[in-house]
Amino acid sequence: MRQHSSNIFRLFLLFSFVALSSCGSRKDLVYFQDEPITDVSLSELDNNFQITYKPNDILTIDVSAEVSESVAAFNLPAVAYNTSGGAANQPTVLRQTYLLDPEGNIEFPVLGTVKMGGLTRVEATKMLKERIGEYVKEFIVNIRLINFTVTVLGEVNRPGAYTVEGERISLTQALGLAGDLTIYGKRNNVFLIREVDGKKKYAKxxxxxxxxVNSPVYYLTQNDVIYVEPNNAKVKTSSYNPNTGVLISAVSTLATIAAIFIFRN
Structure with a gap:
């Protein structure tokens, strides 16, 4: 009887240890824990609320005039395609875009290679007007960045990558798109990761x-990453086995059965 009691007691201790054992830690939970990528002053990240075009940006550039034929050569031809293949369906017209190469250049009709990288929309528009103005008069240039995306990760309600329709978004607007911070978000330690001149930089x-709201990086630029670190309460919560409740219930059931068995014997 004593041997049975001893074995059951040992089994009880084993189940208790498993139920209460830690299955996670801050090291397992928090992103970007090692040394900072590159620590810089905020002034180096200041974009003055205006984005500048970067490699891999995708642009639409429309040149229009009262006489459309006079500027037709400066526009990429639209591409028509039929997704269903059915003859009765109307084809979809797809506007072609410009992708900035690693040097920030695009190939523009008539003008050839054009440097867009490092320019704001206003600067790029002025530059194209000057160059196209050598061929035609009285026209309009409209440039739009169509892959302006910011990514929000960590303790927010809807983490993900968000495409911005305009060319300006603030930190609070980005967090709003992500559904705001969860109750577990560390509000005094939110990271910004940004690429500047081909190198990753960060700020807090x-x-x-x-x-x-007065931070020089309060307004974001394309491809920025915002990360909200989990607070200590979240880290502690994650350190317990998610099956603890089930295991404790199993231990209690086992203890009851063991007690019945011992008293019967």
């Missing part, structure tokens, strides 16, 4: 301070 926000 303190959302508990009103002065965050």
């Amino acid at each position: 926000y303190d959302l508990t301070s009103i002065n965050v």
